[in-house]
Amino acid sequence: MATVEHEQVEAEQAPSNLIEVENPGTGEIIATVPELDAAAVAELAARGRSAQPHWESYGFQGRARVMLRAQKWVMDNAERITKTIVSETGKTWEDAQLAEIGYAGNAFGFWAKEAEGFLADEKVRSSQVLVLGKKLLLRHRPLGLIGVIGPWNYPFTNSVGDCIPAMMAGNSVILKPSEITPLTSMLLAEGLRECGLPENVLQIATGRGATGAALIEHVDMIMFTGSTKTGRKVAEAAARRLIPASLELGGKDPMIVLADADVERAANFATYYSMQNAGQTCISIERVYVEAPVYDEFVAKVSEKVRELRVGRPEGPGSVEVGAITFPPQMETIKDHVADAVQKGARVLAGGNQTPGAGRFFEPTVLVDVDHTMKCMTEETFGPTLPIMKVGDADEAVRLANDSVYGLGASVFSKDTERGEAVARRLQSGAANVNDAMINYTVLELPMGGAKSSGLGSRHGAGGIRKYCSQQAIVVTPKLAMKKEIFMYPYKSRTSKMLAGLFKVMYGRGKRA
Ligand code: NAD
Numbered sequence: 001m002a003t004v005e006h007e008q009v010e011a012e013q014a015p016s017n018l019i020e021v022e023n024p025g026t027g028e029i030i031a032t033v034p035e036l037d038a039a040a041v042a043e044l045a046a047r048g049r050s051a052q053p054h055w056e057s058y059g060f061q062g063r064a065r066v067m068l069r070a071q072k073w074v075m076d077n078a079e080r081i082t083k084t085i086v087s088e089t090g091k092t093w094e095d096a097q098l099a100e101i102g103y104a105g106n107a108f109g110f111w112a113k114e115a116e117g118f119l120a121d122e123k124v125r126s127s128q129v130l131v132l133g134k135k136l137l138l139r140h141r142p143l144g145l146i147g148v149i150g151p152w153n154y155p156f157t158n159s160v161g162d163c164i165p166a167m168m169a170g171n172s173v174i175l176k177p178s179e180i181t182p183l184t185s186m187l188l189a190e191g192l193r194e195c196g197l198p199e200n201v202l203q204i205a206t207g208r209g210a211t212g213a214a215l216i217e218h219v220d221m222i223m224f225t226g227s228t229k230t231g232r233k234v235a236e237a238a239a240r241r242l243i244p245a246s247l248e249l250g251g252k253d254p255m256i257v258l259a260d261a262d263v264e265r266a267a268n269f270a271t272y273y274s275m276q277n278a279g280q281t282c283i284s285i286e287r288v289y290v291e292a293p294v295y296d297e298f299v300a301k302v303s304e305k306v307r308e309l310r311v312g313r314p315e316g317p318g319s320v321e322v323g324a325i326t327f328p329p330q331m332e333t334i335k336d337h338v339a340d341a342v343q344k345g346a347r348v349l350a351g352g353n354q355t356p357g358a359g360r361f362f363e364p365t366v367l368v369d370v371d372h373t374m375k376c377m378t379e380e381t382f383g384p385t386l387p388i389m390k391v392g393d394a395d396e397a398v399r400l401a402n403d404s405v406y407g408l409g410a411s412v413f414s415k416d417t418e419r420g421e422a423v424a425r426r427l428q429s430g431a432a433n434v435n436d437a438m439i440n441y442t443v444l445e446l447p448m449g450g451a452k453s454s455g456l457g458s459r460h461g462a463g464g465i466r467k468y469c470s471q472q473a474i475v476v477t478p479k480l481a482m483k484k485e486i487f488m489y490p491y492k493s494r495t496s497k498m499l500a501g502l503f504k505v506m507y508g509r510g511k512r513a
Helices: 038-056 059-076 078-089 093-119 156-168 183-194 209-216 228-241 263-279 292-307 328-343 394-402 417-425 493-507
Strands: 018-022 029-034 135-142 145-149 172-176 202-204 221-225 245-248 253-257 285-291 347-350 365-368 385-391 411-413 469-476
Touching (some): 038 145, 038 172, 059 093, 059 156, 059 183, 078 183, 093 156, 093 263, 145 156, 156 183, 156 221, 228 245, 253 263, 263 285, 263 292, 263 385, 292 365, 292 385, 328 347, 328 365
Parallel strands (some): 145 172, 145 221, 172 202, 221 245, 253 285, 365 385
Antiparallel strands (some): 018 029
């Protein structure tokens, strides 16, 4: 059994290669995990397939019992899981606690409780006269074997989190966590086994991109979270196999501050939701548009708040506000976006540099005098940076907010909530919060997904579990039925005329346009 306690993590398969896992807060190598090759992935797939029917036979109640035990297990082991997340991401204790442990607790309970209702047979009524008296049902049945591929920024929420509804639907799952952060997934798989999840219902395929690509060749559906660039490759591979793909991709979330906003609240939210998780959240606030009358006040408040943030190695609860940059190449992107902005005329009001010393950290940064010729306003930065732009009015803010290939989240601040909602409705994004940001993600009853190049499909809500199922239409004719229907052979002119009359009565009463 794989365990993350050891310096060297045991392989589920004979390793063809090993991947070193680094603590980005210290630079130390904390574990090595195997890189599974295509043959090893095929073996996991065969095991997952043979485990699935038994798991499906548990029924919703049986599966819910395992998930509720897992919910308790997460709470009992919260400190151990948090430490694992912090060690492989370098994020702060609080970022792990709120957005991963808190999410885990909510998600295990939510899917345990709601899955049956979301997937219950639906009785359908039809206006079609030929099925009068027949039983019509829409049924959702598990697809079989689901592949989940995750990114490094939320090792629980965006990897294990997406496995929960897949398993509750009765599927077995192979999760390919990011090669940067595989330890949390391995720990959770161990925990789920302790909670009574049958062997091979959730298997972890550690590895890099090639392992992910191999996984797509074996599963019945792929749930992918990661960059838009990789998402396209995943979509192409899924299309070749004609399997469904659900894609949660990158973002460049705008925030709009209208002149009638509560500027103090807007400044607090801009600061928190741009710097939380060191800006490495798909739905981080990545750019702000502020109406001219409150621009100076907003910039002054945000700059002051950002300058007060402590950045560095997380030593436990309450030690720092901004943690590490998890993925080494991300540091180059952040530096490039800041340098590009400065070179084109932006001013840095806070931060602006990588911090010296051990670990990988970037100072919380505020940029002004920015525009859409700059990468910091158009490309995903995924770091602790906040570019702020002055706009003439709400129309300009909406135009600029929509001037993006992305469309994940967005937020609008205004004390006039009707006006705020009207502006939110004009934004081309999968979610829009008024006087808030990012909070929609925590509402598991609402769908979470991206518009434009931010993705296809969504997680959460009824659609977030139905996507792991195929639909089956069931039509049952009662036993006391006629020996044959009137439209059957032999064709007779009298019957055809009667049917023509019937169609006219049924469909011919509308007005011509
Ligand atoms: P990435 O695309 O580089 O990698 C994601 C995963 O895909 C990794 O596990 C990687 O090993 C795997 N992979 C790489 N090549 C593959 C291939 N050819 N076939 C199959 N799998 C392959 O993304 P990342 O850098 O790990 O994550 C950061 C990105 O994720 C950001 O763009 C962020 O916005 C996005 N993200 C989106 C959401 C969301 O819900 N929309 C949530 C979190 C992160």
